Amino acid sequence: xxxxxxxxxxxxxxxxxxxxxxxxxxxxxxxxxxxxxxxxxxxxxxxxxxxxxxxxxxxxxxxxxxxxxxxxxxxxxxxxxxxxxxxxxxxxxxxxxxxxxxxxxxxxxxxxxxxxxxxxxxxxxxxxxxxxxxxxxxxxxxxxxxxxxxxxxxxxxxxxxxxxxxxxxxxxxxxxxxxxxxxxxxxxxxxxxxxxxxxxxxxxxxxxxxxxxxxxxxxxxxxxxxxxxxxxxxxxxxxxxxxxxxxxxxxxxxxxxxxxxxxxxxxxxxxxxxxxxxxxxxxxxxxxxxxxxxxxxxxxxxxxxxxxxxxxxxxxxxxxxxxxxxxxxxxxxxxxxxxxxxxxxxxxxxxxxxxxxxxxxxxxxxxxxxxxxxxxxxxxx
Amino acid sequence: xxxxxxxxxxxxxxxxxxxxxxxxxxxxxxxxxxxxxxxxxxxxxxxxxxxxxxxxxxxxxxxxxxxxxxxxxxxxxxxxxxxxxxxxxxxxxxxxxxxxxxxxxxxxxxxxxxxxxxxxxxxxxxxxxxxxxxxxxxxxxxxxxxxxxxxxxxxxxxxxxxxxxxxxxxxxxxxxxxxxxxxxxxxxxxxxxxxxxxxxxxxxxxxxxxxxxxxxxxxxxxxxxxxxxxxxxxxxxxxxxxxxxxxxxxxxxxxxxxxxxxxxxxxxxxxxxxxxxxxxxxxxxxxxxxxxxxxxxxxxxxxxxxxxxxxxxxxxxxxxxxxxxxxxxxxxxxxxxxxxxxxxxxxxxxxxxxxxxxxxxxxxxxxxxxxxxxxxxxxxx
Numbered sequence: 181x182x183x184x185x186x187x188x189x190x191x192x193x194x195x196x197x198x199x200x201x202x203x204x205x206x207x208x209x210x211x212x213x214x215x216x217x218x219x220x221x222x223x224x225x226x227x228x229x230x231x232x233x234x235x236x237x238x239x240x241x242x243x244x245x246x247x248x249x250x251x252x253x254x255x256x257x258x259x260x261x262x263x264x265x266x267x268x269x270x271x272x273x274x275x276x277x278x279x280x281x282x283x284x285x286x287x288x289x290x291x292x293x294x295x296x297x298x299x300x301x302x303x304x305x306x307x308x309x310x311x312x313x314x315x316x317x318x319x320x321x322x323x324x325x326x327x328x329x330x331x332x333x334x335x336x337x338x339x340x341x342x343x344x345x346x347x348x349x350x351x352x353x354x355x356x357x358x359x360x361x362x363x364x365x366x367x368x369x370x371x372x373x374x375x376x377x378x379x380x381x382x383x384x385x386x387x388x389x390x391x392x393x394x395x396x397x398x399x400x401x402x403x404x405x406x407x408x409x410x411x412x413x414x415x416x417x418x419x420x421x422x423x424x425x426x427x428x429x430x431x432x433x434x435x436x437x438x439x440x441x442x443x444x445x446x447x448x449x450x451x452x453x454x455x456x457x458x459x460x461x462x463x464x465x466x467x468x469x470x471x472x473x474x475x476x477x478x479x480x481x482x483x484x485x486x487x488x489x490x491x492x493x494x495x496x497x498x499x500x501x502x503x504x505x506x507x508x509x510x511x512x513x514x515x516x517x518x519x520x521x522x523x524x525x526x527x528x529x530x531x532x533x534x535x536x537x538x539x540x541x542x543x544x545x546x547x548x549x550x551x552x553x554x555x556x557x558x559x560x561x
Numbered sequence: 562x563x564x565x566x567x568x569x570x571x572x573x574x575x576x577x578x579x580x581x582x583x584x585x586x587x588x589x590x591x592x593x594x595x596x597x598x599x600x601x602x603x604x605x606x607x608x609x610x611x612x613x614x615x616x617x618x619x620x621x622x623x624x625x626x627x628x629x630x631x632x633x634x635x636x637x638x639x640x641x642x643x644x645x646x647x648x649x650x651x652x653x654x655x656x657x658x659x660x661x662x663x664x665x666x667x668x669x670x671x672x673x674x675x676x677x678x679x680x681x682x683x684x685x686x687x688x689x690x691x692x693x694x695x696x697x698x699x700x701x702x703x704x705x706x707x708x709x710x711x712x713x714x715x716x717x718x719x720x721x722x723x724x725x726x727x728x729x730x731x732x733x734x735x736x737x738x739x740x741x742x743x744x745x746x747x748x749x750x751x752x753x754x755x756x757x758x759x760x761x762x763x764x765x766x767x768x769x770x771x772x773x774x775x776x777x778x779x780x781x782x783x784x785x786x787x788x789x790x791x792x793x794x795x796x797x798x799x800x801x802x803x804x805x806x807x808x809x810x811x812x813x814x815x816x817x818x819x820x821x822x823x824x825x826x827x828x829x830x831x832x833x834x835x836x837x838x839x840x841x842x843x844x845x846x847x848x849x850x851x852x853x854x855x856x857x858x859x860x861x862x863x864x865x866x867x868x869x870x871x872x873x874x875x876x877x878x879x880x881x882x883x884x885x886x887x888x889x890x891x892x893x894x895x896x897x898x899x900x901x902x903x904x905x906x907x908x909x910x911x912x913x914x915x916x917x918x919x920x921x922x923x924x925x926x927x928x929x930x931x932x933x934x935x936x937x938x939x940x941x942x
């Protein structure tokens with residue numbers, strides 16, 4: 181819905197937000213797949229106040245191309261002003277009048293935290309592809325350093341969707357005694373071969389763009405068409421056959437045509453769905469770093485909650501939090517059946533897990549659209 | 562299964578086939594979307610003999626990247642020697658000892674029929690993107706000229722899957738009195754927004770390759786990496802989450818790594834599914850023309866059986882043949898529900914339609930794999 185509204189209203193002026201992004205820098209992080217990264221900066225935002233006992237904090241974890249801007253205190257009622265705005269704020273589910281809500285940009289990203297576009301201290305130039313392989317666990321360990329820095333002694337909750345859900349799950353397994361409740365939304369123990377395949381097509385599109393230059397493009401001169409194509413594909417996987425049919429069907433484009441990523445001769449006209457995908461591709465290419473896309477999508481592929489444990493059961497058996505799994509009926513990137521299976525597994529090893537399914541045609545993106553169902557699901561806690 | 566076998570056995574020598582491809586050339590074809598194409602050559606193969614009354618002919622129609630080589634008379638028991646070999650031959654369902662079986666390369670393609678890589682008579686150079694927009698109906702009208710040329714007075718059957726199924730349906734509507742039976746496999750009245758979207762991402766990948774040169778590449782110097790990426794994506798849509806999981810799961814590559822379409826740093830190893838997609842991409846790029854991919858995938862998008870009629874019902878009401886619709890339970894490119902709905906529509910307007918569903922995990926590709934189920938379904942005729 182957010183993306184659709186943006187598409188429809190794109191001629192309106194961009195929403196201006198007061199964006200108080202803070203940063204925390206620490207020396208280094210030893211990485212799960214080997215090597216170290218340092219110094220590491222984590223960009224974050226917070227809303228509400230930490231109490232004196234340091235136990236009213238909630239950590240919100242974001243998805244692939246997300247940022248720390250989960251909530252907009254200056255424009256709290258505008259669902260487009262921040263990516264989880266309808267869930268966060270005074271009186272909302274994540275109640276900033278009671279909780280200290282934190283959202284940090286993941287490492288590997290490009291919205292303030294250290295990533296491939298950051299300066300490599302060894303060369304004084306952007307890391308590019310010399311950035312090390314990072315994992316979901318590395319992202320979570322950097323977030324852990326941040327919350328300690330902020331004086332948080334115990335997290336009331338960790339919640340996120342998609343790779344934000346992978347992070348929430350990883351929190352539950354890595355820091356079991358630190359967290360009261362965890363909400364894992366539209367994420368599973370490890371993605372399927374199909375999801376890896378889609379991600380790899382997207383990465384190949386980026387790397388096939390001659391402007392990629394093996395990752396050594398200059399700021400603002402990155403592989404825009406490759407990244408646009410990657411995003412076009414990703415946008416299909418975030419929706420569903422049904423939702424795309426509802427929105428676009430086979431309609432010819434009615435609105436002003438958007439520039440396609442490449443010279444695209446109009447072979448028998450342009451379908452509205454194509455115009456929409458061009459728009460979404462271009463929008464991401466303007467705001468996101470292509471190398472970050474490679475690294476974070478790879479972290480999504482590589483994530484397997486059982487890594488480093490003798491078995492999946494051993495990993496899940498570590499969980500001490502109440503844990504809510506939310507599947508989405510029409511999600512084909514993280515199928516609901518996989519999410520349900522994971523919830524069952526946690527229960528089987530003695531965890532306090534429950535499963536709720538959002539009945540939505542909106543596919544994976546429902547975790548950014550179905551506000552009422554999502555709030556109702558979270559209230560099961 | 563065919564693709565999987567090829568992948569596994571790719572170190573074995575290529576199967577050599579006796580390929581008696583014939584051609585038929587006619588002056589010109591007036592095109593559905595305007596303009597004309599000419600001269601037009603149609604490459605085709607036939608098996609069996611036409612009877613004296615000219616009514617024992619069967620036309621087999623092929624999919625996007627297919628050729629006329631549906632059967633291999635020299636190697637009839639090898640499922641890899643021709644794309645529908647297990648269905649065609651003496652004693653097979655399409656019995657070449659009783660029927661005169663014809664398969665023609667579609668116009669727009671690159672396996673002998675006139676397409677973008679053919680010489681434009683006006684310039685004496687390949688058409689490239691000066692090739693006109695062609696539709697499924699244009700393909701069918703070219704096939705109609707061919708069968709008249711061959712002396713066929715009546716078709717005992719037209720059968721095909723995917724865009725071959727679109728062609729079969731178009732035959733039933735355009736030439737209702739010429740055909741006894743029609744089998745439409747894994748195809749519907751018109752593809753969905755999602756299928757158009759996947760196709761457009763594939764096309765953008767091709768056109769983003771600098772070697773594409775707006776379609777004016779020289780033979781053998783086409784956009785191989787772009788076409789490989791397009792094929793990688795298409796291969797995902799031809800399978801299913803379940804079948805990819807069965808075949809690849811999250812296994813790391815075991816076999817010799819295949820060269821990726823682009824310089825691909827191994828971020829945390831290579832998954833077997835990635836290696837498989839590189840292999841499939843490269844294989845198509847070596848045998849198929851990129852501009853043909855653009856035109857034929859577009860014909861798939863543009864196809865709407867109701868085009869030129871007052872309604873879908875009017876179009877379907879023209880059908881006089883017995884018509885069998887075959888859906889595939891796990892197909893997400895042409896969902897079984899769409900195929901079933903089409904069969905219902907034909908029945909509603911008085912047609913002799915039936916519907917059979919292949920229960921298969923293999924996705925869209927099941928029409929090239931589920932030989933026993935497919936034969937059983939066709940025997941319902």
